[in-house]
Amino acid sequence: MAAVQRLRKCVVSPTGKHSASIIFLHGSGDTGQGLRAWVRDVLVPDLAFTHIRVIYPTAPARPYTPMRGALSTVWFDRHKISRDCPEHLDSIDAMCSTLRAIIQDEINAGVPKHRMIIGGFSMGGALALHLACRYHPDIAGVFALSSFLNKDSVAFQAVEERARAGNSLPELFQCHGTKDNLVLHPWGEDTAELLRKAGMDTTFHSFPGLYHQLSQPELELLRSWILTKLPPD
Template structure:
């Protein structure tokens, strides 16, 4: 996805022992006790990555990028990580997106949204394939509903027949959404 006026940073998840793979090393943002909404979050590994990714955000701020000109998001576990990072630590960015993602039922993110001092919170764009066999479409929908109930402005888009992957229509939707959140400086200064 290319933008003329936006720099895109793609951090890579580190290799770590991953419990759902019987402790084998996997490039994942955080550990999970199992791939399910019905278990506690592995907060120790989530906090570690919030700290590491927060440092990336702080580097951008030091480089002169204001938070209101940042969008943070990701695919699958990266989307869940983005929700933790934005809703708990960077509530004043322009937006957050989560593609084929979910949060655990008792996620600390829901409480963070309810207790947010920054209002309004960044808008959430969520997309999910209806045929996703790894992360249930229902889990994504339930995450969106719980975040909306907690006070977040969310939009959820289903993609019929799509498994745990991305498609062109989803990328086009994301691209136009990002351009609305981060218009070019000339459009921004013209009041659009």
């Protein structure tokens, strides 16, 4: 059996007793350390907590089809950047399996899954939605910043099936800048609406004038939402 791939990660430890965890996934071409530095630059006094460990993993370099097969630190491959094409499920599912080890590390540290949140920026948010909707629906919540799912994503079907069966689903917190390309904001808004219709509790925030980037108001809102889902013990 092949060994489980261990991802590099940047970790912000809590200042007090560790009782909850966040896994924050970077966008395509970035790294966990790069996202962590970006968050620290944008948000004062930082996305840090007394009781929550924040983990920024780094995706392994892989050939990326939209870059003509050049290597890039991406969570999964895409046939092209479009809502209308099929998802590259083989690479999505393989990475969901790889990230299971980080979730298990937190469980081993004494943090139950209902005290975890998974989220991400751009491609990281899309993978976070697959993780939460299809593989780990028992986490406390999921957030997606400047992210979208393809219109026929299997994640929508997974949510609908769980909702129809009366099973629990994590709450979604989603943000998107209105100046993020001409199409990406509507794609993100449509993703939130389709998940809501499928049965997921969703909140979507538009940020006027924001491009494909993080902003302090957005991260402040995210921090407040995190604390409602993962309050101190």
